[in-house]
Amino acid sequence: MxxxxxxxxxxxxxxxxxxxxxxxxxxxxxxxxxxxxxxxxxxxxxxxxxxxxxxxxxxxxxxxxxxxxxxxxxxxxxxxxxxxxxxxxxxxxxxxxxxxxxxxxxxxxxxxxxGCYPQGLIATVRPLVEGGLIPADFPLTMNAISGYSGGGRQMIETYESEAQPAPYMPYALGFNHKHLPEMQLNAKLDVAPLFQPAVGNYAQGMVTCIPLQLSALKSAPSGKTLHEAISDYYADSEGFVEVAPFEAVQKVPELNPETFNGTNTMRLYVFANDDRAQAVLMAVYDNLGKxxxxxxxxxxxxxxxxxxxxxxxxx
The missing domain is CATH 3.40.50.720 (NAD(P)-binding Rossmann-like Domain)
Structure with missing residues (x-):
């Protein structure tokens, strides 16, 4: 039919x-x-x-x-x-x-x-809150970069009309972005994160980044524990959300915001330094796709x- x-x-x-x-x-x-x-x-x-x-x-x-x-x-x-x-x-x-x-x-x-930006935060943070690895009132920040299409029609017109548009442009610096309510609700947070988005001089694709100062917790989970919790959470996602292997690396070429353009794939990453009790959660996906x-x-x-x-x- x-x-x-x-x-x-x-x-x-x-x-x-x-x-x-x-x-x-x-x-x-x-x-x-x-x-x-x-x-x-x-x-x-x-x-x-x-x-x-x-x-x-x-x-x-x-x-x-x-x-x-x-x-x-x-x-x-x-x-x-x-x-x-x-x-x-x-x-x-x-x-x-x-x-x-x-x-x-x-x-x-x-x-x-x-929304495009909220999915990166929800995908990485919600499994950890539900699993009790970070508390719902944990002070979170998210930095993210999107293609200029993620900034709406006015930003698209600006980037496509200027002779030399900015290669990197932070915005929403009043920290009251309209996506905050859905981030807080669907990540199961008691308080909204500090969210600082930016756009780059390319049309589409995004990376979201959430740093975690785990030393603020009484018992800091290891990077491997965080990774296992997120991997288990998306084990049945049918390929839409995949989790990269947990590796000690300094650079990952696939952390390019345009990696999954044209697809409905989201890839999640966990990077950590257990000695410093620090971790970073990242997500790569197409802001116009997934x-x-x-x-x-x-x-x-x-x-x-x-x-x-x-x-x-x-x-």
Whole structure:
């Protein structure tokens, strides 16, 4: 049976990438607004109610408006905005986040697609909090770099229009980034982390980095213990989340933010110096793949009851 899918906001970066991943699939019929009616609210409402699944690639207020336009009880919704990421009535769309999460997505009607940056923190920290290796009130920081597409439309326009754009540009230096609530909730933290993102002079791909001063704990876990906990946590992730071997190295070539571009793979790393009781948790993935559009397609597949890898590349 062919599922009817409407991408509300298909002209944006995330929408275009979702459409690209769905192109040519025989199990999906993409429905779109007539260009002549693009600004008509009634036209959006018609398609939202005609779709089996609506994928919202819109600003928060517009996403909320789209949900309000759905008058039936059958249209399923994937929201790629931040509007519903901490709403208890919506399932968080990071399928590997916890046991039962994939099933919750598959059985749910409303799924909030996760943000790109939060996934790196949630993927590495949540297993350690659940395993009791670090406390929920542990003071965490996360530094991360993304391709400039991770900074939104205005940043994309800036980088693509400037003759000499900055090779590295930290931002959100007021430390009140909109992703903080979903990071805290889904990593099971009592307090929000100190989050300092940046973009580089390349289009897509990201690395997240979480340093741990384990000496602040009464009993500091070893690097091997941290690695084993994270590896065990993702043993059944079907290749979407993989954990690199635990090695004593000074440099890893694969810690290139563009390593997994075009794929739905996330690779996690644990580096540690037990003598100093220090560790660093890192994640490498495509901010437009597993971090956005790829995650949306994976969630769509789960909600339609088909192979979650359909239309996706897993390295």
């Amino acid at each position: 062919t599922a009817r899918v409407f991408i509300d906001g298909e002209a944006g970066t995330t929408g275009l990438q979702i459409r690209e991943r769905l192109a040519g699939r025989r199990d999906i019929e993409l429905i779109s607004i007539d260009p002549a009616r693009r600004k008509e609210l009634s036209a959006r409402a018609e398609l939202l109610n005609a779709a089996d699944v609506a994928i919202l690639c819109l600003p928060d207020d517009a996403a909320k408006e789209s949900v309000s336009l759905i008058e039936n009880s059958k249209t399923k919704v994937i929201d790629a905005s931040t509007a519903h990421r901490v709403d208890p009535e919506w399932n968080y769309g990071f399928a590997e986040m916890a046991k039962g999460q994939k099933q919750a997505i598959a059985e749910g009607r409303f799924v909030s697609n996760p 971090g956005a559009s790829g995650a949306a397609v994976q969630n769509l597949n789960l909600m339609l009851g088909i192979d979650q890898k359909s239309g996706l590349t897993v390295d």
